[in-house]
Amino acid sequence: MSKFIVSPKEGVPFVSVQAMAKMIHDYGVEQCITDLVDALEQDYLRWDQFEKSSRFASHSKDGVIELMPVSDGEMFACKYVNGHPINTTRNLQTVAAMGILSDVENGYPILLTEMCILTALRTAATSAMLAKHCAPKGVTKLALIGNGAQSEFQALGMKAIMGISEVRLYDIDPAASQKTADNLADSGLNIIVCRTLEEAVLSAEIITTCTADKTNATILRDDIITKGVYINAIGGDCPGKTELDSNILMRADHVIVEFEPQTRIEGEIQNLSSDFPVTEFHRILKGEVQARKSADDLVVFDGVGFASEDFTALVFLRDLIKKQGGYEILDLIPQQADPKNLYSVVKGHSKNHSLVTNEAESVAMS
Amino acid sequence: MSKFIVSPKEGVPFVSVQAMAKMIHDYGVEQCITDLVDALEQDYLRWDQFEKSSRFASHSKDGVIELMPVSDGEMFACKYVNGHPINTTRNLQTVAAMGILSDVENGYPILLTEMCILTALRTAATSAMLAKHCAPKGVTKLALIGNGAQSEFQALGMKAIMGISEVRLYDIDPAASQKTADNLADSGLNIIVCRTLEEAVLSAEIITTCTADKTNATILRDDIITKGVYINAIGGDCPGKTELDSNILMRADHVIVEFEPQTRIEGEIQNLSSDFPVTEFHRILKGEVQARKSADDLVVFDGVGFASEDFTALVFLRDLIKKQGGYEILDLIPQQADPKNLYSVVKGHSKNHSLVTNEAESVAMS
Secondary structure (H helix, E strand, O other), X not given: OOOOOOOOOOOEEEEOHHHHHHHHHHHOHHHHHHHHHHHHHHHHHOHHHOEOOOOEEEEOOOXXXXXXXXXXXOEEEEEEEEEOHHHHHHOOOOOOEEEEEEEOOOOOEEEEEEOHHHHHHXXXXXXXXXXXHHOOOOOOEEEEEOOOOOHHHHHHXXXXXXXXXXXXXXXXXXXXXXXXXXXXXXXOOEXXXXXXXXXXXXXXXXXXXXXXXXXXXXXXXXHHOOOOOEEEEOOOOEOOEEEEOHHHHHHOOEEEEOOHHHHHHHOHHHHOOOOOOXXXXXXXXXXXXXXOOOOOOOEEEEOOOOHHHHHHHHHHHHHHHHHHOOOEEEOOOOOOOOOOOOHHHHHHOOOOOOHXXXXXXXXXXX | OXXXXXXXXXXXXXXXXXXHHHHHHHHOHHHXXXXXXXXXXXXXXXXXXXXXXXXXXXXXXOOEEEEXXXXXXXXXXXXXXXXXXXXXXXXXXXXXXXXXXXXXXXXXXXXXXXXXXHHHHHHHHHHHHHHHHHXXXXXXXXXXXXXXXXXXXXXXXXXXXXXXXXXXXXXXXXXXXXXXXXXXXXXXXXXXXXXXXXXXXXXXXXXXXXXXXXXXXXXXXXXXXXXXXEXXXXXOOEOOEEEEOHHHHHHOOEEEEOOHHHHHHHOHHHHOOOOOOOEEHHHHHOOOOOOOOOOOOOEEEEOOOOHHHHHHHHHHHHHHHHHHOOOEEEOOOOOOOOOOOOHHHHHHOOOOOOHHHHHHHHHHOO
């Protein structure tokens, strides 16, 4: 499939929140996550082809702003994403993200998109993919600790890929659990809102922690974690932001990570020695390492989110809008006749022709 | 001045190429560069307040894709920029850039913009500011070696800030020189198109090299550089891409850089030992170090472009559009009532209300 949505001379395709929401609604969240899992597996199988680096992080008092670049040699992807747990008290989202996909051959952007919704989908798909290869088979009960923006996507991903039928919700904010329960009322899942964390994890075979506080919290205590459980720990994702009692990691039979250098900085294992043994997921997918040896194994996915997952999601979106549209064209790159004559764009200031921009400006400038 | 153009709940202001071209045309290129020099000086004076890092670079066969993040603790800026000299043979620009400015307090983007034109302006302003503080006083003749996309902006910047009256053009592509001469015909500058580099540098007091080839070229030979000349070398800006005979640097009385760690990797000094003495410009601006001690001094600015200059340009643009508009509103961040209820945006897929997006989608989707 050609990497181009439109020619680089036509402008840069942009997917707005509204367009993304409509597209995903029509496509179906579970179908979208299912297809993303396939795409993620294909890209994790070619792990070695990606130019990888730990994400850039600019930390401030209440949050972090991150850049997540990655390239497979043909396309370059970068996500701009923040993490400000305090934002919900300001009636703003914890995470605001945007993504760019570009052509390595000429450096031109080929896609610009909202990435709040897309990130929730790719994170749910990554969690489901890890569970598919690292959790016990035939599980039916999921405990969902932290019922914020990610929770419904996480629940539907585990339903679609793992066949989860019961979801046990817990959040220190009961309204968040109720919100998640209401959103999933018609999902076909048996939703149980729990008043305590102990009640939520009771009998759960998969425990997902997706809390947001930027502290070294102990969301899961060691004493409530039984043998054979699979822990999908995705809320701890930057220095000083973790969720698990370190004893859980110490006694785990296997701790699985995405890109080890980044997880050493950002993951649950930041609280352990730098030689604490972990396995990068791609090795499990390739069959080089077994995720679990017995039904009693305690396996933990220390997920922080890696740039290649956003690359996969951006290419997935690229393919989707190539088929069905739903994008705008942004007038982002000058298109003058002589590429060396950038000055003519200012001197003439009417050389660029972008239908959407003309439309838009007539609105913004009126 | 408030850092917000519009409230974070209203969407993200976007400046298109067409809007930028009109704004700069109406504002005047020389006035714009003059104001940018003032703004750059203010920010270079508070150099220590910026969180600085060398830019991220992803190199490929024909070019490079870079991310340039920087923060002053209140706002975060990042420029996406590529460098593909081969692009002109594809009728594409060597550089395609976009910029994002965001609010450190909540991580939300507050401005998204084209940055090809803005980068040409900030680079011309940076060159003019360095010349203002490091070149001899009373100079009138500029040699401009390399007459591509940056050349007119460079000439007008040196005219506005240094009082340059004569510009001597040379490029291996005569059509590029003619293009620059035509664009500057009504600038009030005396433009001389030269057939050889020697002819161009003859009698020039400032020599600007802004060539694009990604090679360790020797655009300027040591034997044609006379005493007292100021060299503004801005074309060499990544590993394997330099313009000067190393002997020029060796015999220079002073080599000035922006952010030393980045210039060691990307600048002309990449060809010299890692302890070759250089001075960061902010020290000269603060009066800690003298740029030149005698009229005979050979001073070289080894410019590569630093993220704080883009920060300054983005804040300048932010202030400009706050006064006069000229931006669109992008539907980039979900705006649902409950920030924890991201899922509702997909379930409802009609929660976002962006006038421009509605306009745009009615076009893109029709």
